[in-house]
Structures are given as C-alpha cells and as structure tokens.
Amino acid sequence: MENYLSIGSFPVKMVWLAILGAALIAYGLLGLKLRKEPDKKDLLDVLSNGVVLCWFVWKISYAVLHPILTVKQPFNLLYFSGGETGLVLGIIATLLYLLRTSGKCELDRGRVFYAGILGLTLFFTFYYGAQYISASLLADGLISLFFALLSIYLYTLGSFELRKTVLSMLVTALFFSALTNSPLGGKKEDAKAVAAVASGIKPGNRAPDFELQTIEGDTIKLSDLRGKVVFVNLWATWCPPCRAEMPEMVRYYKDHSSKDIEVLAVNLTDSDSEKEVKKFAQDFNLNFPILLDPEGKVGDTYKTVTIPTTFIIDKKGIIKQKHIGPMSYEMMEDFYQAAK
Structure with a gap:
C-alpha cells in the first residue's frame, strides 16, 4: 500500500x-x-x-x-x-x-x-x-x-x-x-531477500541507477555511493515547498556530512533553468551536490508528479522510504536512522 x-x-x-x-x-x-x-x-x-x-x-x-x-x-x-x-x-x-x-x-x-x-x-x-x-x-x-x-x-x-x-x-x-x-x-532484514529485490521506485526495490552532472560540471553516479545513506531529492526553484525545505537540508547536511550520508538534490531542469538553479544555490548557500536533469530522465524514471519528492536509499542501494513534501531537520534524522 x-x-x-x-x-x-x-x-x-x-x-x-x-x-x-x-x-x-x-x-x-x-x-x-x-x-x-x-x-x-x-x-x-x-x-x-x-x-x-x-x-x-x-x-x-x-x-x-x-x-x-x-x-x-x-x-x-x-x-x-x-x-x-x-x-x-x-x-x-x-x-x-x-x-x-x-x-x-x-x-x-x-x-x-x-x-x-x-x-x-x-x-x-x-x-x-x-x-x-x-x-x-x-x-x-x-x-x-x-x-x-x-x-x-x-x-x-x-x-x-x-x-x-x-x-x-x-x-x-x-x-x-x-x-x-x-x-x-524493529524488524529483522533478510539479507538474501534484499539482495534479490528488483529495481523500482517502491520501498524495498533497488533504486534505479542514474548519472548526472552537478552545477560545477562534476559527474555523480548513484551506484558509486553504495555504503552511504542517500537522500535523492527531486525539486525545482519555482516550487515554494522546495524553497522551504532547503535551509533545513543545508542545516542537516552541515551537521552530518562527515557521516555515511549523502544528499543529491536533483533539479528537474527540463521545467527549470540552469541559470536560476545556480543563482538559487548561491542565494541559499546550498552545501550538497546539485544535479541537473535537463532531459527529465531521472524525474521520469522516479515517476515524480509532485515536488519535492525524496527517496531515502540505504547503504545497499535499496529504497527504504519515499517522502512527498518538504522535509525538516528532524524528519531527515528519522529517515537516516531507519535506513542506516
């Protein structure tokens, strides 16, 4: 369900x-x-x-x-x-x-x-x-x-x-x-069952892999981050709740980036502007990777209808949770604890 x-x-x-x-x-x-x-x-x-x-x-x-x-x-x-x-x-x-x-x-x-x-x-x-x-x-x-x-x-x-x-x-x-x-x-996890899950966007599925460039021109591939809990956050600059959650995400990343945590903010650039994204990142002092999705492939793969939407992925690459709406500092900590 x-x-x-x-x-x-x-x-x-x-x-x-x-x-x-x-x-x-x-x-x-x-x-x-x-x-x-x-x-x-x-x-x-x-x-x-x-x-x-x-x-x-x-x-x-x-x-x-x-x-x-x-x-x-x-x-x-x-x-x-x-x-x-x-x-x-x-x-x-x-x-x-x-x-x-x-x-x-x-x-x-x-x-x-x-x-x-x-x-x-x-x-x-x-x-x-x-x-x-x-x-x-x-x-x-x-x-x-x-x-x-x-x-x-x-x-x-x-x-x-x-x-x-x-x-x-x-x-x-x-x-x-x-x-x-x-x-x-708590619930015990069957390691064999986890290893056998199919790729998909529901909790329990293996997160679909993707590779995108950051606003600095670096390339980040999701599968290269195995061993970390990853927040894949899909957003746009024109989205009010996205703007509301960014300071919370910045604060959380500042306190926890030294841990086994990564935040990937995937901008739906096909409905946005790279220029606006860079200005937004500067205005909000974003301290985590900002990825550009100019063709909307990741947005389509993760079937993102409402933004912000965040997928919390565990260290094995399995989706633990899908959250629709803005996240607070406390919510991110709860998601991390459940996924680590």
Whole structure:
C-alpha cells in the first residue's frame, strides 16, 4: 500500500487520513458514552479545544525553536512543526488548559480527564487498527488490541474517578516502554531477500541507477555511493515547498556530512533553468551536490508528479522510504536512522 493518496497533483498522506478517521470515530463514540450526562456539551467542547490547542502549539513551536529560519522563511510554518519537542510543549499546554478551564467551567477534573483518556484510547484503537490492516504490522496489531481492551474496560466498567484514569495512563506508559525495548520495536532484514529485490521506485526495490552532472560540471553516479545513506531529492526553484525545505537540508547536511550520508538534490531542469538553479544555490548557500536533469530522465524514471519528492536509499542501494513534501531537520534524522 502506498503511504500517500494522490488527488490530482496534490498528495494526501495515508497516515493523516487514518488520524482523521480514528479521531472522528473516537469523538462519535465518546459523545455516545456521554449522551446522558448533563454536562456532555461542556466536556466535549473542553476536550476538543484541548486537542486544537495541542496541535496549534506543536505547529507554531517551530518558530520558537528555530526563530532565525522562521524570519528568513516565514512559509516554513506551513510545512514544518516543532517535532517531538513541540509535541511535548503542546501536551503541557493542553494539560494546563484542561486544569484551568475545568475549574472555570465548574467541571469535575476527574470527569474531564476520564473522558480525555477514554477518547485517546478509542483513538489509538482505531488508528493502530487501521495501520495494522493496511500494512499487516504485528506491533501495530498488538497495540490496537491492547487499546481495544482498555477502551472496552473504560467504556463499560470505568467511572469518572480520577484514580482509575491515572491507573490507565500508567498502564499505557508501561506498555509502550515494554514495546519500545522489545524485539517488536524493529524488524529483522533478510539479507538474501534484499539482495534479490528488483529495481523500482517502491520501498524495498533497488533504486534505479542514474548519472548526472552537478552545477560545477562534476559527474555523480548513484551506484558509486553504495555504503552511504542517500537522500535523492527531486525539486525545482519555482516550487515554494522546495524553497522551504532547503535551509533545513543545508542545516542537516552541515551537521552530518562527515557521516555515511549523502544528499543529491536533483533539479528537474527540463521545467527549470540552469541559470536560476545556480543563482538559487548561491542565494541559499546550498552545501550538497546539485544535479541537473535537463532531459527529465531521472524525474521520469522516479515517476515524480509532485515536488519535492525524496527517496531515502540505504547503504545497499535499496529504497527504504519515499517522502512527498518538504522535509525538516528532524524528519531527515528519522529517515537516516531507519535506513542506516
């Protein structure tokens, strides 16, 4: 299954569809659970506002964590977030909001947190269930099963007592800790299977080889970079999200170019201009190889419809991931760790 759905030339990540679907189902079931409660509307409003606040803080925290980049490229706020640090800030802000608002609206805090935990367990049940069904991942299936059992307990036998809510949170935290440190946290790779994969552009295929010239006139061949994790980034100067991700890529390459990492920025020169590419590289202080694809052969081979598109290729030349859209520093690090 592809990790995105293309609507025309606009890519929609499947994971976001799973998140939206799971959230709607969880909200509906939570509303059904609270249907006889006199303060149902207040509870649902407070929790919904808490979710929106968490998302907003997570998104806007990029400006707090990277103020200089935000000033230089304000549109980065459209494409990037504060990552894990931003998520923590969002959770803290949401908890403070729930504590303050529940008191202001005269809602029992135990009821608010119970309803919140129930909503979260319902959400994770369906979210990981969708991931398991689409990709048949054992770990996701077990997580979904765990949350399903916890949801049934909270939905049928749980009360609004805070102690039960706290217990549920502790059990969930322990479960994730055990999962992270178990063999389920990763998958073993069959070396023979990897060696036998066919060339193609899907994860698991051997990356199609190509040879292009850089803007300096040097020649780079993809297969010569075996032994390194390679980011093959297809882009153009006229593409706003491409412009947004370049400072992030420059920052990442500066910190990691001494490692077994290479970034190949393949410009789709058949729809661009070599003159503009060189000016762009100078304006953005690009520190990684900029390759020219004047006939669009690499773009065609890698079937690039939407840009930027990046293929993350492991040390054996196997495509580990295909990412559509701009990359942040944190995303590149995650891709590298998964591919090395």
